[in-house]
Amino acid sequence: MASNLTMDKARPQSSGDFLDFWHLHREVILVVAICFFSTAYMLYASLPTRRVVKKPLTRPVATAKLAPAKPVTITTEKSELSLEALPQDVVAHEPRRIKGELRKPDATRKASGSDSSRRTQVLVFYSSLTTTTEKIANDFARNLSASLEGDTEHKDIFFSPSVLDLAQIDYDEYFISPPKPTDSTIAVDYFYLFLIPSYNIDTINDNLLEHLQETHHDFRIDTAPLVGLLGYSVFGLGDREGWPTEEEGFCFQAKEVDRWMAKLTGRKRAYPLGMGDKKQDLTNRLGEWSEGVTDVLKLAATTGSLGEGVAGSGDADESDFEYASGDDDDEVVVEESAAPTKKNKKTKSNIDDVEDLGRIMKSNQADSNDSKGRAPIAIDFTTHSKPNAKKAAVQTVKEMVPKNSPTYASLTKQGYSIVGSHSGVKICRWTKSALRGRGSCYKYSFYGIASHQCMETTPSLSCSNKCVFCWRHGTNPVGTTWRWVVDPPEMIFDGVKAGHYQKIKMMRGVPGVRAERFAEAMRIRHCALSLVGEPIFYPHINEFLGMLHAERISSFLVCNAQHPDQLEALKAVTQLYVSIDASNKESLRKIDRPLHRDFWERFQRCLDILREKRFKHRTVFRLTLVKGFNVDDEVEGYAKLVEQGLPCFVEIKGVTYCGTSTSAGAGLSMANVPFYAEVTEFVTALNKKLEELGLDYGIAAEHAHSCCVLIASGRFRVDGKWHTRIDYTRFFELLEERGADGDWKPEDYMGAETPEWATWGNGGFDPRDERVDRKGRKIEAS
Ligand SMILES: Cc1cc2nc3c(=O)[nH]c(=O)nc-3n(C[C@H](O)[C@H](O)[C@H](O)COP(=O)(O)O)c2cc1C
Numbered sequence: 001m002a003s004n005l006t007m008d009k010a011r012p013q014s015s016g017d018f019l020d021f022w023h024l025h026r027e028v029i030l031v032v033a034i035c036f037f038s039t040a041y042m043l044y045a046s047l048p049t050r051r052v053v054k055k056p057l058t059r060p061v062a063t064a065k066l067a068p069a070k071p072v073t074i075t076t077e078k079s080e081l082s083l084e085a086l087p088q089d090v091v092a093h094e095p096r097r098i099k100g101e102l103r104k105p106d107a108t109r110k111a112s113g114s115d116s117s118r119r120t121q122v123l124v125f126y127s128s129l130t131t132t133t134e135k136i137a138n139d140f141a142r143n144l145s146a147s148l149e150g151d152t153e154h155k156d157i158f159f160s161p162s163v164l165d166l167a168q169i170d171y172d173e174y175f176i177s178p179p180k181p182t183d184s185t186i187a188v189d190y191f192y193l194f195l196i197p198s199y200n201i202d203t204i205n206d207n208l209l210e211h212l213q214e215t216h217h218d219f220r221i222d223t224a225p226l227v228g229l230l231g232y233s234v235f236g237l238g239d240r241e242g243w244p245t246e247e248e249g250f251c252f253q254a255k256e257v258d259r260w261m262a263k264l265t266g267r268k269r270a271y272p273l274g275m276g277d278k279k280q281d282l283t284n285r286l287g288e289w290s291e292g293v294t295d296v297l298k299l300a301a302t303t304g305s306l307g308e309g310v311a312g313s314g315d316a317d318e319s320d321f322e323y324a325s326g327d328d329d330d331e332v333v334v335e336e337s338a339a340p341t342k343k344n345k346k347t348k349s350n351i352d353d354v355e356d357l358g359r360i361m362k363s364n365q366a367d368s369n370d371s372k373g374r375a376p377i378a379i380d381f382t383t384h385s386k387p388n389a390k391k392a393a394v395q396t397v398k399e400m401v402p403k404n405s406p407t408y409a410s411l412t413k414q415g416y417s418i419v420g421s422h423s424g425v426k427i428c429r430w431t432k433s434a435l436r437g438r439g440s441c442y443k444y445s446f447y448g449i450a451s452h453q454c455m456e457t458t459p460s461l462s463c464s465n466k467c468v469f470c471w472r473h474g475t476n477p478v479g480t481t482w483r484w485v486v487d488p489p490e491m492i493f494d495g496v497k498a499g500h501y502q503k504i505k506m507m508r509g510v511p512g513v514r515a516e517r518f519a520e521a522m523r524i525r526h527c528a529l530s531l532v533g534e535p536i537f538y539p540h541i542n543e544f545l546g547m548l549h550a551e552r553i554s555s556f557l558v559c560n561a562q563h564p565d566q567l568e569a570l571k572a573v574t575q576l577y578v579s580i581d582a583s584n585k586e587s588l589r590k591i592d593r594p595l596h597r598d599f600w601e602r603f604q605r606c607l608d609i610l611r612e613k614r615f616k617h618r619t620v621f622r623l624t625l626v627k628g629f630n631v632d633d634e635v636e637g638y639a640k641l642v643e644q645g646l647p648c649f650v651e652i653k654g655v656t657y658c659g660t661s662t663s664a665g666a667g668l669s670m671a672n673v674p675f676y677a678e679v680t681e682f683v684t685a686l687n688k689k690l691e692e693l694g695l696d697y698g699i700a701a702e703h704a705h706s707c708c709v710l711i712a713s714g715r716f717r718v719d720g721k722w723h724t725r726i727d728y729t730r731f732f733e734l735l736e737e738r739g740a741d742g743d744w745k746p747e748d749y750m751g752a753e754t755p756e757w758a759t760w761g762n763g764g765f766d767p768r769d770e771r772v773d774r775k776g777r778k779i780e781a782s
């Protein structure tokens with residue numbers, strides 16, 4: 001009986017029996033099930049990574065390998081990837097992970113300039129169907145090798161570059177982790193270069209791309225397993241005859257390789273993507289790219305870093321840009337009201353006015369005077385009242401923006417480089433946009449200025465207005481007189497150029513930056529003197545302009561119509577702007593909040609001076625429309641001001657919204673930002689009024705993207721066509737022939753006809769560029 005009972009329990013016959021069985025053994029069943037599934041999972045996870053099976057090439061391509069100067073056998077981590085090579089406990093308990101480490105810049109290398117125990121191996125990968133790229137890759141590697149060997153400082157660091165045909169190699173050896181040299185006594189850093197032609201047919205490129213993508217997404221492999229590389233860069237070959245634009249497929253596969261390598265290397269793009277058209281500009285584009293790559297290679301091999309600010313170098317900041325930052329040179333921005341933090345409040349109130357600025361600087365004075373070590377020049381050129389002898393006796397000359405002041409901290413945080421004690425430089429969003437082939441600012445449409453070759457700077461961070469729409473308000477110092485140390489113009493000129501180039505170089509690893517534009521950007525062609533503050537406030541502005549022009553850098557100077565004496569004394573400038581922020585005294589007081597009590601008289605005098613100068617300078621009225629402040633019922637007033645100053649051009653721009661800064665306390669909001677349709681409505685009304693006054697003006701051009709329209713004087717209309725562009729070469733020739741005081745007219749350096757796409761009614765966006773919205777999303781052509 002006893003045995004029967006046991007039998008009955010052990011062998012359930014019905015559902016009741018089954019439940020009894022479950023109740024008695026459920027723990028055991030659950031444990032067995034868990035063990036079974038986890039073992040199955042482990043076994044699956046530890047299988048070799050699924051890899052693309054490479055298709056044979058339609059045409060076998062010979063591998064052209066250059067013999068390394070010191071042979072390095074490249075082995076891979078393949079053996080480490082096999083099950084046997086892994087410790088048993090790892091195999092049993094967790095999925096295999098291949099991990100890359102983010103290598104910080106090597107401090108020792110940085111300090112000593114080189115590390116004799118490390119070597120750098122450049123690997124040049126290429127694919128080729130019709131042999132163009134194969135030949136180019138070999139020539140490129142040979143030239144690179146010669147260049148490195150000829151450089152005594154670097155030659156011992158580098159092994160000769162190796163050329164690898166993507167159709168012949170095993171991708172697992174190079175694209176799951178960096179290769180390992182067989183000689184373990186030599187530490188080798190690998191630098192990958194890719195020469196990739198694009199094909200809209202199935203080729204080995206597709207295999208490579210699939211492999212890169214799978215590696216990135218494979219949950220058993222770290223998402224950036226190639227982070228141990230020193231860096232990488234890609235050059236694409238294509239044919240614009242069949243694929244005219246990037247949107248239509250020009251070099252599309254090189255772009256893809258660049259994108260996946262950024263992911264796999266943790267954004268170690270050492271140099272921007274280069275692209276060349278086989279039938280047009282291949283030699284030039286490849287030459288630029290090679291030159292840039294060689295420089296970066298040397299830097300990276302000696303320092304272990306890709307350079308300041310470049311992604312992957314340890315101090316990377318690869319943001320996709322603050323497209324709503326409103327950091328144009330002269331873009332005025334409405335700020336979103338935001339409750340300032342306690343700290344912000346304090347900072348703001350600390351620097352809100354001149355007295356407070358003086359107080360801040362006093363506390364920093366000892367430091368700054370010591371550090372300068374040179375006699376300061378005191379100057380007061382805007383105030384005509386008698387100097388107060390008693391006050392002067394106790395006053396020492398201070399720096400406008402000392403290094404340890406809150407103003408300095410705030411401006412540098414916003415991206416400015418402060419040069420000396422009162423100048424600043426910053427790259428604007430349009431410069432960044434143009435570097436990425438996404439279009440230049442309206443000054444390209446109207447005047448032919450390429451934004452990636454434009455430097456935005458000011459020799460005076462101080463201003464004499466506190467305009468309600470100035471987004472820098474609260475950070476820049478204000479004052480009616482120059483009471484600070486004056487830095488020499490040479491120092492400012494060298495400093496702003498260095499600051500600008502440094503900022504451009506920091507864009508090297510940013511996605512989308514084009515090698516061609518990057519190379520062009522290393523030559524400043526234009527200077528926008530309108531960043532923050534009042535450039536004309538700087539006592540040596542004429543000398544500074546002379547230095548720009550001596551290097552054939554054109555100049556656009558924007559002033560606030562508050563310094564007539566300086567305006568009168570101003571020498572040659574390529575284009576001279578005066579901000580016209582309102583059409584009448586009351587409105588101007590409200591919007592500009594000027595510090596000068598005689599602001600309206602100063603404003604009027606400036607207009608009269610501008611009228612005089614119109615046959616010497618290209619003069620421009622700059623109108624910034626702020627709804628609720630200076631738009632309604634002001635058309636007639638503006639027309640009268642145009643009649644008074646007779647500028648060559650009138651630029652009308654809607655104020656820009658910036659939702660990121662703290663409020664200037666002026667109570668502005670999005671409601672104050674006019675729609676483009678409202679701007680065009682205003683412009684049409686103004687144009688009509690000018691006509692009624694019998695003035696020869698017309699609407700010449702527009703850049704809808706930046707909400708800006710240009711009215712031009714009939715002087716710049718030739719045979720019914722607008723010529724708003726500038727002949728820069730002629731400008732410099734005139735200057736060189738006749739001197740800064742020389743006699744010439746703006747018409748003498750009038751440029752070519754305004755391109756059709758930029759003229760009124762056509763939108764103003766260069767068709768060669770890619771259109772994106774403020775968040776960088778592509779806008780389809782309408
Ligand atoms: C079948 C075929 C498809 C191509 N597709 C593209 C393309 O989609 N985009 C592009 O920019 N160039 C394209 N090209 C042009 C090649 O990328 C270009 O000629 C390149 O220099 C060829 O390099 P290779 O001679 O090394 O193969 C194509 C060429 C061929 C023959």
Ligand code: SF4
Nearest residue numbers: 329428441451454456
């Ligand atoms: S002129 Fe120069 S600084 Fe100004 S928005 Fe254009 S590119 Fe930027």
